[in-house]
Amino acid sequence: MQALTWFGMWDKLTREEKLILTIDVRAALSHVEEGQVQAGIVYRTDALSSDKVKIAFTFPEESHSPMTYYAAAVAGSRNGKAAEDFLKFLTSKDFQSILLKYNFKLPMPNAEDGR
Incomplete structure (x- = not known):
């Protein structure tokens, strides 16, 4: 959403019902792999994991917040x-x-x- 908003496309695409929203990125990738949609927006790392899709465009870093993964241990965990x-x-x-x-x-x- 951020990148599409940055490009001024979010409102137009949602108004014209040109988007389907999926539960997660793997579901979006699956729609593209199976030919159910013409294109999808997924993480680059997910697109690279598939031999059924090709990357047509990469959003510039300034068009969205960084994708960050965090890991932490829960204090007092029995493990x-x-x-x-x-x-x-x-x-x-x-x-x-x-x-x-x-x-x-x-x-x-x-x-x-x-x-």
């Missing part, structure tokens, strides 16, 4: 050690190589210290 281990894995070199493989940006350098 606290496992949660801490998982958070350490998320900042490991092994996981960073997985992020790069799927075209994600690497976590901020201070991600380990919780800031």
Whole structure:
């Protein structure tokens, strides 16, 4: 919505009923993969995971808020050690190589210290 608004297209597309909204990005991607729609707006990383679609356009970064994923351990969790281990894995070199493989940006350098 932000990017379409930035381009001045949101109101026109919704008024002319040219959009279908899906429950999540995977559903939107599935509609495109199955030929149910001519085009879809999905995360680049999801589009790259499919061999049934091609990227026709990328919204400029200034047209929308950054897509940010957060991870945190719940204080007092009975699985606290496992949660801490998982958070350490998320900042490991092994996981960073997985992020790069799927075209994600690497976590901020201070991600380990919780800031």
